[in-house]
Amino acid sequence: MSIFKEKEGFTRRQFLKGSAILAVTVVVTGVFAKFGVDIYKASDDYIAERVQGLYTLDESMAIRRSHNNPEIAQIYQEFLSPGGVNPVSEKAHHLLHTRYGKDIPALIEELEHHDEDHAA
Amino acid sequence: MSTVIAEGVIHVTNDCKACDHCTSICPTGAISGMLGQKHHIDPRLCVNCGQCLINCPFGAISDASSVEMVRQALNDSTKIVVVQEAPAVRVALGEEFGLAPGTNVKNKMYAALRKLGFDRVYDTEFTADLTIMEEGTELIHRVFNALGVEGFESSGPLPQFTSCCPAWIKYAEDKYPHILPHISSAKSPQQMFGPVAKTYGAMKLNVDPEDMIVVSVMPCTAKKYECDRPEMIASGFKDVDYVITTRELAEMIKADGIDFLNLADEDADKFIGLSTGAATIFGATGGVMEAALRTAYEILSEEKLDKVEFEAVRGLAPVREATVEIPVKALGTKLPVHVCVVTGLKYVDSVIEDVLAGRSTYHFIEVMNCPGGCINGGGQPIRRDTY
Amino acid sequence: MSEIKGKVLKHDQQTRMMHWVHLICFIILGLTGIAFYWDINIISNIFGGPANASLVHRWTGVLFLTGPTIYILLNFERFSRFIDTISTFTKNDIAWLKTMGGYVPFIKVEHAPPQDKYNAGQKILGGLIIIGCLLIILTGFPMWLWRYTLPAAFLSMCYNIHFWTAIIMILLVGGHFFLAAIHPKSRVEFASMMMDGYVDAEITAHHNESWFNELQKVE
Numbered sequence: 001m002s003i004f005k006e007k008e009g010f011t012r013r014q015f016l017k018g019s020a021i022l023a024v025t026v027v028v029t030g031v032f033a034k035f036g037v038d039i040y041k042a043s044d045d046y047i048a049e050r051v052q053g054l055y056t057l058d059e060s061m062a063i064r065r066s067h068n069n070p071e072i073a074q075i076y077q078e079f080l081s082p083g084g085v086n087p088v089s090e091k092a093h094h095l096l097h098t099r100y101g102k103d104i105p106a107l108i109e110e111l112e113h114h115d116e117d118h119a120a
Numbered sequence: 121m122s123t124v125i126a127e128g129v130i131h132v133t134n135d136c137k138a139c140d141h142c143t144s145i146c147p148t149g150a151i152s153g154m155l156g157q158k159h160h161i162d163p164r165l166c167v168n169c170g171q172c173l174i175n176c177p178f179g180a181i182s183d184a185s186s187v188e189m190v191r192q193a194l195n196d197s198t199k200i201v202v203v204q205e206a207p208a209v210r211v212a213l214g215e216e217f218g219l220a221p222g223t224n225v226k227n228k229m230y231a232a233l234r235k236l237g238f239d240r241v242y243d244t245e246f247t248a249d250l251t252i253m254e255e256g257t258e259l260i261h262r263v264f265n266a267l268g269v270e271g272f273e274s275s276g277p278l279p280q281f282t283s284c285c286p287a288w289i290k291y292a293e294d295k296y297p298h299i300l301p302h303i304s305s306a307k308s309p310q311q312m313f314g315p316v317a318k319t320y321g322a323m324k325l326n327v328d329p330e331d332m333i334v335v336s337v338m339p340c341t342a343k344k345y346e347c348d349r350p351e352m353i354a355s356g357f358k359d360v361d362y363v364i365t366t367r368e369l370a371e372m373i374k375a376d377g378i379d380f381l382n383l384a385d386e387d388a389d390k391f392i393g394l395s396t397g398a399a400t401i402f403g404a405t406g407g408v409m410e411a412a413l414r415t416a417y418e419i420l421s422e423e424k425l426d427k428v429e430f431e432a433v434r435g436l437a438p439v440r441e442a443t444v445e446i447p448v449k450a451l452g453t454k455l456p457v458h459v460c461v462v463t464g465l466k467y468v469d470s471v472i473e474d475v476l477a478g479r480s481t482y483h484f485i486e487v488m489n490c491p492g493g494c495i496n497g498g499g500q501p502i503r504r505d506t507y
Numbered sequence: 508m509s510e511i512k513g514k515v516l517k518h519d520q521q522t523r524m525m526h527w528v529h530l531i532c533f534i535i536l537g538l539t540g541i542a543f544y545w546d547i548n549i550i551s552n553i554f555g556g557p558a559n560a561s562l563v564h565r566w567t568g569v570l571f572l573t574g575p576t577i578y579i580l581l582n583f584e585r586f587s588r589f590i591d592t593i594s595t596f597t598k599n600d601i602a603w604l605k606t607m608g609g610y611v612p613f614i615k616v617e618h619a620p621p622q623d624k625y626n627a628g629q630k631i632l633g634g635l636i637i638i639g640c641l642l643i644i645l646t647g648f649p650m651w652l653w654r655y656t657l658p659a660a661f662l663s664m665c666y667n668i669h670f671w672t673a674i675i676m677i678l679l680v681g682g683h684f685f686l687a688a689i690h691p692k693s694r695v696e697f698a699s700m701m702m703d704g705y706v707d708a709e710i711t712a713h714h715n716e717s718w719f720n721e722l723q724k725v726e
Contacts, residue, residue: 156561
């Protein structure tokens, strides 16, 4: 009965191949990590681009201040505060302002009876 | 009392692969579940911001949709359907049609909405300007009250917080009820548009507000929740009927086979459709602040600003602060206005606690839930590009 | 060849241990992975529910990485020889691949070309398993350790690569198991890797002729 075995040790060629595989593994890991870091860095770029889009649009607008909007002046003069531009008028308060948290049920009550009060 | 809506707008579908990414995105810790376990959103804690939705690697989180109702309203010839679009929609809608982020498609958007069958195309930017008028005036009243000027005793305390972000409002109502007096009583631009359209708009169009359907196109999923809040009935009807997101609008445009990129430019309709640059920047973090400063400065100082850009409040850092010197003509002094801009609800807690403890020196604080502002809202096109 | 008597030590103790560790890890990883990817509660309940199955999956993954790593560091010579063997394709290997070594029923082969320690099919399998393990480990750890910081685009890419690599590896390992344990021509090798490491010299001389000629006789 004879036992056969592989020869121990390795040749230069075998050593280089084994080392190369380990080196390739390290390089692949590095490339993958670099890829991940690049994605991580670029993942929020679109936010800045969209913000810049709004600022560029703002610069191209003829009117850039809210109080210079002619339709704003018109709605105050004709509807919200007849005769002038007076924000937080009674009508503006009714339509454009609200309340929060525990004040909401009272606000709903008021709004539901608002028309009746004005009709009366 | 918090909100009345039991079921939230945002929910995790069965496609959840339990990757656990969303729990780090959620600003309020509403999402429960461990790695490997299907996740669940607690509607009581959820502020409906949709950040988890746009950040889910599997697209497994979805929002409640009103597209069907909008379609029905559009097909109903007895209804006058008017539409408003938020500032952030116009620089992101193009992405769904292959354009680069930040490309302005405002005028094509108006044209597409008309093609979809909306009877009148207005613009939320008009009511954003209205918000500045109301909220800015309220701020001036609060500052005058704090300075001891007579006649403003009924004004609220300083600092004043902005009220445009429905996610932030729900968060404050749920977690910090004592901060509520500090929040501007002005409604958000979307909720200002509803009553304005159903009263002034209906008057101008000569229609019965009952036959009017107000649809908004928003970059935001929390707006869907906001329009359903029970107190939003100032016009005598439900102020804003339906909210669709930027994504849903793009889907509608694609479903109707509209060649979006080749549409001719159009403008918004008259009376409640004209907008300004100040309203446009509402969609970016710091934009409400900048727009308010432009108006407050010119009204208080009664002189014209040479440079309307306030670079100090721009940027993408989560918490930014700045001081603007405003010469107040009525008082004859220079007033240093301390402002703060918060983007991302995760960062607002320390600011609120400073205010509640009386340590805060700010006059005006802008809070937006989404990092970067509305342009990165939960209803915006989902970006999975890498570089 | 009938005069060849004796046994060939094909896989030494550490190799067999590494193979066992890797095999058990692979089965656990495959089962848990399938369980929570497709919500198969019957499987995940064996591991204590989806969350625990995921925990088992992750820590088995650590073993799946460290087992072979330690083996390679301790047996670098053997590993280098293995890499050399599976990366060398001679004319004989290509001839073997053309006839699939006689394993495919409808291709009749009189005498397959002489093969090295591993035949051409095994060489390709070895290469694919190395690439697959590398991909699955590289994508697996970010999904676990940096799931909060990494952007959704990268995470979804990791999940996709992880998933498809896993599917391909399960198929490969299934084929490997069939040939090494069930197929009548090659199942004699089962015992050498799974049990004592020895193969009959006669079989080796027939299946791995090139390699057998290089072996040294100990006794």
